[in-house]
Amino acid sequence: MMESRVENQVITHTVMTQNIFTGVSIGTFQEDFQLCEADFLRLKSEGSPLTNWSLNILFASIGYGMSILPKWISEIAGKPEKVSQSEWLVLFLGLFVSLMFLIASKFMLNEKKELLNRMAQHFKSAPKTRQFVRGQK
DSSP: OOOSOOOSOOOOSOOOOSSTTTTEEEEEEEOOOOOOHHHHHHHHOOOOHHHHHHHHHHHHHHHHHHHHHHHHHHHHTTOSOOOOHHHHHHHHHHHHHHHHHHHHHHHSOOHHHHHHHHHHHHHHHSOEEEEEEESOO
């Protein structure tokens, strides 16, 4: 049987170990991203000012559509009230402008997107190290 402790020796044969890693885990460590409160609030924000404008115009268009809905129902029922072409044009123009603002907001850089890009760059460039950590799960 071999000694229970091997130090400063050249090992030329297989050494069987038992429970050498009891209570030891392997951890991966990486430098933290320093997130301040202002950055946290930027991440919580829903979108850009263009997104807000898009939603406002959308809701205004929906409201306008609801106001001409009774005329349209009367028109379908065969009554003399009709929705004019200019009313339809205004409704579709509002929906179109809302959609254009929404699409533009997706391509414009804002503070939230810039912060997310900085975070992505940090985690790509910060080195990761693996270490043995003694402790319990």
